[in-house]
Structures are given as C-alpha cells and as structure tokens.
Amino acid sequence: MASETLSYKYNSQSSITSSKGKENLLLSKFNEVEKGNSPCFFWGKLNNPYELSRCLITLSNTVQSSFNLSPFQLALLKDPIVTAGNNQIRFEGFSHCAGVYARVDVLENGQDGEFIENGTTNVDFNTPLISELGKIKKNDDLILSVGEKEVGFHKEGDSFIERKVPLPSKWIKGLTTVQHYFSESDYAQTLNRIQALQLFKTIPSGKVKTDYFLIKRGNKYLFSPLKSNTAVCIGGIHRLKLLQPLIPLINEMKIYPQKDMQSVTFILCFNDLNFVFSISRDFWRGFSGEGAALESLIEDLPENLIKAFDNYSYTNQTFNPTLMSLEEGIDVSKIDKLATKLSAMGLLGFDLENNGFFYRRLPFKLDRIMALNPRLKGAEKLLLENKVVITLKNDNDIEAKVEGSGVQHYVIIKGDTQKCTCTWFSKNQGERGDCKHILAVKKKAKDN
Template sequence: MASSTVAAGAAQAYTYTRPSGLDGGLLGLSTSGGTTTTGPRPHPHFFSGLLTQAAPAAAALLALADVAQTRYHQPRPTSFRDPVVTCNGDRLRMESFSACGGVYARLDVLEPAMDGDVHERGTTNVDVNGPLREALARVGGSDPLHLAVGAEELAVTTMDGAVVEKKVPLPDRWLRGFAEVQVITAGFDLRAELKATDAVRFMRSMPRRQREALWAVPAARTLRLVPRPAKGAVCLAGPDRLRTMMPLLRFARALRVYGPSIADGASPVSSVWELELPGMRYVLTLSPQHSRGFSGEGAVLDAISTDEAAGDADLIGALLSFEPRVEPDLLAERSGLSLARTKAALTQLGTSGRVGFDAAEAAFFHRELPYDAARVADLNPRLRSARALVDEGAVRFTADDTAVVLTDGGERLVRFEEDRVTCTCPWWFDHRGERGPCKHVLAARILRSDAEVAVEAAR
C-alpha cells in the first residue's frame, strides 16, 4: 500500500522486512505498507493467535494465491501478486484477482476460526512466496495453526537493515476490476444453496473444458446445468474457473450461489460462488465470459462520472473505521445525510476500492486498496472521452430528456427514459447498456448534472 503503480502495466513494489513463512507451526505473514485506524503504517501488526482450523485455512489461502497467479484466458506464466488482507476486528479478509482480470477471489476467516488478539484494524498486502506455498500444501490434520499477520517479531529489520522487496506487474485492468466487482455484486441475491454432499456431487460433475457460458438452474437439492438462460438461473461462465474450489471440497459445509435476476434469453452475467468451510468462506466471483475481464464492464462509470456523490463520499468515508459490516442507516444518522444519499456515497466509495461487498451478508465492508477514486476515473477511457466531449461543447440538450452529442462519427442521440438511457451509437446497439454506458450517455449525464448543480447553487 505504501507504493503505487507509476504507469500503465508498471511494476508495483512491495517492501517487507522478511519473507512470509511457515516454521514450527507458526504461519507468519509479513505485511507491506498499509492503512489502519490510526493512519498509514509501513508494516502494520494486525493479528496474532491461532487458526483453529489449520488444514482448511491453509488450503484456502493456497487457493487464493493460485487465483492470483492464474491467467484463465490465454494462459501463460505470470508472477506472484500478493493478496490484500483486511482485519475487520472479528475477521480477516484476504482478496486477490486473477492475472487475466476475470476472477475475483476472497477468503473470509471468521471469528469461530480465530483465537487470539487483534492488535489493529486496517488493510495491507501480505507476502506470498514459493516456499510458503509449498509449506501450505503440506499442512494437514486437525491441529490449530499459529498465525501472525505482521507480528512485531516479523516487522523489524535485520541487523544490517536488510529488507525484502518484490516488484510485480500490476496491470491497470487489475485495479479497475477490483472496483467493478464490488459495484456489480452489490445487486446480487442468493439464488441457490446446496448442502455439503450435494455441493461436492455437483462440483465434481461439472464439465472441465467448457468455455461457453452455462446456466445453473436449481433442481431439487442440486443445480442442473443447461445451455440457455432461464428464469431463476445463475450464469456459470467457464466452469474451469471454479477449479481452485476442488481441493477445498473435503472441508465443505455448503455451497451458495448469488446472481442477478435472470429472464429467458438473457445475456451472460457475473455470478458469485461461495464455499462455506469450517469458520470460513471461500468466495469466487466470475466475469460474464471466460475471455472477458471485469475491467471493461463499466459498472462504476455512472458512479464516478459526476461530482454529485463525491462530497458525500468524502463525508461517509471519514466515518468508516474498518467495520466488518457497514450499516447505511447508522451512517445516515451520523452524517446527517438521507439514506439514499448515504447509499449513493457507499457506491462511490466502492468505485475507489474503499469498500468491498459481501454477498453472504448483503453488506459493504470497509477496506482500503492502494489507489484512489481519481486514479480509477483516469483509468477509464470512456469516462475520459466523455469529459472531453463536454469540454469541447459537443453536447447540447434539445429537450429535458434528449441530448445530441456531436462526434467524429456524426451526431448521436441520447434519450433519458425514466431509469433507462439509450443512445444511437454502435456501442449501445451492440451491448444495450449491459457493459455500462457509452461515452455519449456519460457526456450527457455529466452536462445534465453540472446544470442541476448550477441551478441548485443559484437558489
């Protein structure tokens, strides 16, 4: 967190005082720079104690690391990318993103699986290296595992002041994906829940080489895979992207699947697959298509296109303190904002990585990723193009609900129809709004919002 990406696709440097390791029953996870309730820290010390479920915890952490190293689309070797870890007090959340940007993984180690002391709340990166992965693969049995996340004995330099520095490629699409997935999944509901034996049977029956999207339809105690969307179905785009769950099935207690409402003939959409483990949850969120990363989905564009919620987001963000579950009603009361404005502010915070979304609890949680809202906005070419159109005076409203946008391709007509916006450009024709708004819609919204702000200021 102390370091930052300096250019598109540039390497981000993580500095650790020593490598993470597993030695004598102590799993020591070294921390890089992070943000805590008391401010930035170079090597925060979050937790020391026991993981009461050693084998599933080690297997799940290894699965999380495997996602970060995997390119599911057009596979090729990639370097390690260190997971993001947040201590929310009663739980540890560990997050990673696949190298191709199409799979988001999270391991929630909950209070029943932790027995120790929380020293601080906050977010950091933790070192995951080759020798640690090999050691995690050998953990078995039911004995508890000692865990230190940034323990003091790890957070000191050696006598000669030596440190461990890792530089890893951190593509811009990885950063954009982290923001997109939180906004997308916030609208999901639980669609199916399978008990342990049924979950194992279903997971082991899935096709391995299927790349096209399938649809999982609840059927009695299990899920049935069909080739076409149907009401109540959940999209499964690339079953092979769930393969990191396979080694965890021996610990599984349940499988839960989340997704949006599906109608007959719907296009592929994202989905959330949650494996319940003893005292833990291992969660995978899949993009709508095997070849499609989250970075291009455009779900965040509406939230970051105008300044309408920016001030509210700053206020709400100042009230957050790494809560495991953000309560909008309480935040609204503390901030003096309406509930609607508070929820809009949380969405804005999600676009900058300051909150994540937990489908299991249908709630946001506070964490801090190593980038800010301005950087996310700069990484979106559609938003940059839309702002350029506004600055050039290429947008004009011919009626309250109709705008004309002049571009190199000619005039584009944008219509606002209640909660739906349409455009006459090829992008909208191809995607019908399913991959976020086009630059013309964004430009019209920016101009409309600026006008509303000016009217409000004049009153």
Template sequence: MVSAAAYAYLGSSALARGDLTLQTSGGPAAHPRFFTGFLASPAATATGLLAVAEVARSRYYRPLDPVSLDPVVTAGSDRLRFESFSGCCGVYARLDVLPAGIDGEIVAHGTTNVDVNVPLQRALARVGPADPMHLAVGPDELAVTTFDGPVVERKVPLPTRWLRGFAEAQVLTSRFDPRAELAVADARALLQRMSAGDRSVLWAVPAGRTLRVTSRPGPGAVCLPGAGRLAAIKPFLRHATRLRVYGPAITAGSGPVASTWELSNPALRLSLTLSPEPYRGFSGEGAVLEALAADEAADDAELISALLSWDPKIDVDALAVASGLDAGRVRDALTQLGTAGRVGFDVAEAGYFHRTLPYTVEGAARMNPRLVAARALAESGAASLNGVVRSGDNTYHVRDGESCTCPWWAKHRGGRGPCKHALAVRMVRAEVPA
C-alpha cells in the first residue's frame, strides 16, 4: 500500500553567510519553529545532517532512482534529533544534537519534516571546521506573516512499510545492549576495511581494542548485516571520539539480527541501525505485533500518552507513579506508543524519548497485514482456545502459544515475529477471564 506524502514549505532550506535555515512542514503547526541559535560544532553537525539525508535518499537493496523522504526533526527540552529511513526500509539513521552542541533557545517542542534539498547538501559539504553557523529550525515569525512567494510543495510516494519500519526499529532497539566501544583510530581502521558493496551477513567479535570480523556468530558478537550500508557514517569519523556498537545477545546458533553503529563526540551522536539482512526491511520484522495485539496495553498507552513530557529520556518509574500502573505495564504501553511513532528509543541512554510521527496506534495496526489477518481469524471464530486454527481450506495447530504448523513458522521459526495463527490464538485466549 502506498500513499502520498505532501511536503509544503514556505521556502527552500538554505545555508548563506553562516546562517543555516531549515524549513519545516507539518507537526504541531503548518510550519513550526523549534530552535534558533548557534551550533558548537558546525562542520560536524553539517556532516551528520548529510549522513541523515543520504540515508533518506538511498535504497540499499535493489537500488533504484533515489526518492527522498524528508528527514524529521524532534525538538525536546534540551536537544534536537534528526531522523530518517532509507527507501528500502532497511537502514534507520539518527543525528542527536546534544546540549553541548547547541547554544540557543528551543522555542517549541514537537516533530516536523525538514527540507534538506540538494543545493543545501552541497552547501553543507563545504562547511569548514572554523566556519561559525547559526541554525534556525523553522521560519521566523516575519517570514510566516509576510512571505508572499510560492510555497514549495513536493509529493513523494509514502509506502506504509516505511511507517511500519519506523515503529519496528524502535521496538527492536529497545532490546539492545552495548556490545563494544572503540576509540576513533580503531573505529576508522575497522570501518575503512568495509567494502561499500558488501551485502554479506558477518559478525563482529571483540578482539582487544577492536572488533574482528568473522563469518560465524558467537557469544559477545554483534551482527554486521551488509557492511556496505555503513558507508553514510564514515565521513563523520573525522569528528568522532568513539564508536559504540549495540545489539541483542548472541549465541553460537543465532541467525542474523539488527544492530546499531554509533559514532559520537560530546556534542553529537550519529547512529545507523541496520536491519537483520540487506534484503529485509524493518517493516516485516514483526517485533510490534504482540504489542499491537494486546488490548490492555492499548488502554494503558492512551493513559501514558497523556502524561508524556519532552524530557530527553522518559522516566518509566515516574510514569508508573503518575499513572498508577506498574513499571512492566508502563513499558508495554511505551512499546505500543513506539508502534505509533509517539516515542523513539535511544540506545545510548537506554531509554525512550517523546516524538510524534503523523500516524496513530490504530493506523499502525491497520497497516500491518499479519495483524489484520489475525484479527479476522479471531473475530470469525476460526481460532480456538486449544490452539487449532482454521485458515481457508487448511487447519493449523499452535503450540505453546508460539510455534505453529503453518508454512510461515516453518520458514522463519519465530525470527520475524509470530504468525497470524499464533496471534489469533493469543487474542482469543486474552478474552477469557483469568
């Protein structure tokens, strides 16, 4: 399913005489203004923005003509976060401009699209380390009230899998832990050895001060699925002080999984999260299905949503006290909100942050074919409490609420979330009083 994303800007973003103005579209207002002030590290910020823009216009699997989905920016209480997703839905990029990186005023909170056009990208590429830069995210009030030229409008295809991918990436990364940290010299040596065209699934194993790349998983390893997809992060090496890598726990028998690769300095963090395999977009990973299928979590999410603030990190314990829910239910509610783009997850701080993408939990559920099919099975009476599910002319058996005799389970073995039959059985069982 594909809809159209319409971007309407009061003008084109531009960098002129040290003034970087990023035009905005949508969010809390038609053209919100979030920030005005100076950047502590102009060249590094410019390089990070270019990386986010490169991911937005790239398709890493079966490359086609680039179609850029504009990055989004979220203004929190003390930082700016720029996010994008690749056209193939397999790479998620984020640049965090931390408090040490900005000297100015965040005048409003929220999430909006930003115009990072080709002329602006060329200008950003010329920013030198000694060049001062003033940043304005959004037009100033004078521009809003007096602008009488043509509004810059663009429409691009917006696949529902792109929106689902945003949600899946947040849920998957919430299960990550730090796995390795390298000094920038070791990080440079590691990343420069990686070929831009490498699409193989490899594993990075800690070896002294660096990581050794191997073809087999093992305890302590981090999956490196398609090393060529890290190309966008390499120019930031000259501004970074360290590389940190995040991922789930790995065993000798693990299959490919997602991972996050983050370059940082005290003012900025630039990260790329890679899907488990180059041909797999995040949209089909199924990490959000259980959260979307839980009615209790949906009710809790509505309550938690009303309590969210724009602090850098969402405090689960404080939300538990304010809502009267236990911490586990708060986390489930945040997972629900993550599926709706209402929160993102920061692996560096191991916590959620508030942001608002333009869709809802209900919308996310409707965009997921497996979940829609599961609800249809449950509501039609095709799924029973004992795990027997009639689907078309076939009958399948769900065991332990997870494994199933269907072809989907036989192929993926739970690696891409539950099948529609297991989801349907869980829905039916959830309706039975304890």
C-alpha cells in the first residue's frame, strides 16, 4: 500500500527579518524537480503587504483546518505550494481533509521585483512566521523572497537548518480535480463589499448538514436553506467562516459555481491581489476522492509531446493552444485533450479570472503523481490480467464484460452516458468520476 504522506526536508526555515526599517519575508523551499539552477525564484517588494499578510494567514488557517478528520489527524501541519512565473506569485493549499482549496494570487502590479527563475515549490509556513505576518501594518514595506536568498536569510549565524514535514498525497490528487472543476465553472455574480458583508452575516451557526443556497432578494444576497431555480448550491456552508476575517478588506467578491454544482468558488478581490477559495460539494467529500479527471489519464501521450509542452510552457508560463499548435506542429483538435491530461499531471493550473490555464509544475516527479490514483491503477490491472472483454463496439456504443472478484460486471457506454453494474457506480452514479471497470473498457476501446 502506498504511503499517504511524502516526507521531504527544507534546507532552512522560513523567516521574517528587519533591516533598515523594512521587513524581509523569506520562504524556504523544497522541490523534487530541479528545472533550473537558481536558488531563488523571486525577490522584490510587495505593494499590498497588509492585505497579503491577512490572505496568507487565512490560507494557513485553511491548510490547518479539517471538516471530517479527528483532532489527532488534524494535528499534522501542512505547508502551502508557491508558484512564481509570468509576473505573478501564487500560494495554494488545501484543508487537511482536502475539501477546501485556497489560493492567493499576487498579480503583476501587486509586486515590484525580479523573477530570477520560474518555478513551483513547497514552502515552510512555520508558527513564528504566521505570528510575524500578523504584525504587518498597512504602511510597512515587505520584501518577499521565494527560495533561498542570502540577504536577510541568516539567523543567528545558522543558515542551513533541516526540517522534515509530511505532505499528504491527497493534495496532489485534489489539485487534479480542482483544475478540472475550475475549467467547468461559470461566472455567476459579483458582490461589492457591503453586499458580501451582509451575505456572510446569514451563514448559520454551528455545523450544518443540509445544503444551503445563495439567493438574491432585491439588492441583497443571502444564504438560504430554500432552493430556487437560479440559486447556487453550497454544501458544508460552515466552511465559509474561514473567509470572514477577509470580507471587510475586499473591493468585491465574485462567485463561480461548477456546472453540476460539484464545487463553488469565491474570488475575493483586493488591489492587485486575489484570494481564491473553493469548496467541494459536501464537507465530508474531499477534492482528492472525486476522480473527475481520471478519464483524461487513460489515454497515453507520447513522451516527446509532453516534453515539448513542458519546455514550451515553462518558457512562456502560459498555455496558448493555437500558438503551441503552430510552433510544435500539433493538430489543434488534440490540444484540449492534451491540456486536460497535463492539468491532471500537475503541469497546469486554471485561472478563473482569465478563463485559461497557467503553467506550474508541481514539485514532485510525474511518475509519483501518476501513481496516486487507485481507480486508474485498478483499471490498468484489469487490462493486464485480460479481464475486459468488449462484446459490442461501434461509433457511439460500447458494451463489455469485466471480470470482478467472483462476479461479472457489465459496462454499457452510449455516447456521453455510461453505466456499470458495480457497487461504486451504483452508489455514486458517475458524480465522482468513472469506476475502474468503465475506465478499463474505455482504455481498451481506444487501444483497439
């Protein structure tokens, strides 16, 4: 059985130091994948230090939260992921249960510094660092360094401190689903600060087990247990309480529900800074278990194609399908499938504000990411053991028998509709991605 955590070490601690009346924030990094040689990704001044520090504290609170785990499991701290590239800095992370995703985007005009190298890494958010962030005032100057930088880094003469931290593999799986859901989400509403404050006052107290709905009455928005045709469904609404400290500081708030209401995303907009907050359909369902993008992983892509994409996107830091098609000689019809699969592999994130993908390589090797999906591994095992027999195949229909443990499963695929007689499908009805039997049938049908 694969380990549920990945152990890694930092070369040093993250820290804030003071020099000539200015605060310097240095985030220690860890990365399994070394794309370049520079020890530092970004170094420069942050233009909205007060708002950013509060966003990072909320991100840290999200990462340290859980809505379905025991206090013992919750005691393990996790550290956010940071990406520097395309003149933006992004911090992202999940709640411990992986049912809440949060990201802080420092936009191009939100910083004044130098991007020494594009890259993605895990950062050390230790307790003293969070405490120091809470002391940042509106008129303070804050310098951010992502990576290892000598100036302002040394602490009491010691600049090489080793620290081991467990990272849950569910984060990597969760990032796959989040990007997929983002790409299927549509803009719904924009609320100004007053409307957002009024809305958050209607969050019910305590832990709510029933769905709530975001509705509008007159010029006011509120959360209601009563459903309407245009309402946005929100499961586990108590999770939104994590955002309450930020609401008085925002300029506006935008809301993006996923097309099937499997997630809903709130974007808090500040000056040149966004806080992205997405919650899964139910508080007990983490993004890591949804498997919405598993089908995109069953189709093998040539390694040279992935390498070409990686090199292209690392250089450009964005994903431009048309330009890549022209430069690499790839049929543009294949680009969408490529984007979906590469997103599932951790090479792409999705920006709802720009309605497009951004490049970021997770700080883990691709074979580790690919090995974290048990349903996908189960499908591969079924094919390897020749337990899949396709009995009918034409342009729109596929029927197959799949040998299970003492039982025969039947899979029927008609266009975009698929069914399986297994317990997983009966329980979830395709809402959490395909079962291993449907995945195996689809892969065999593609290969034949």
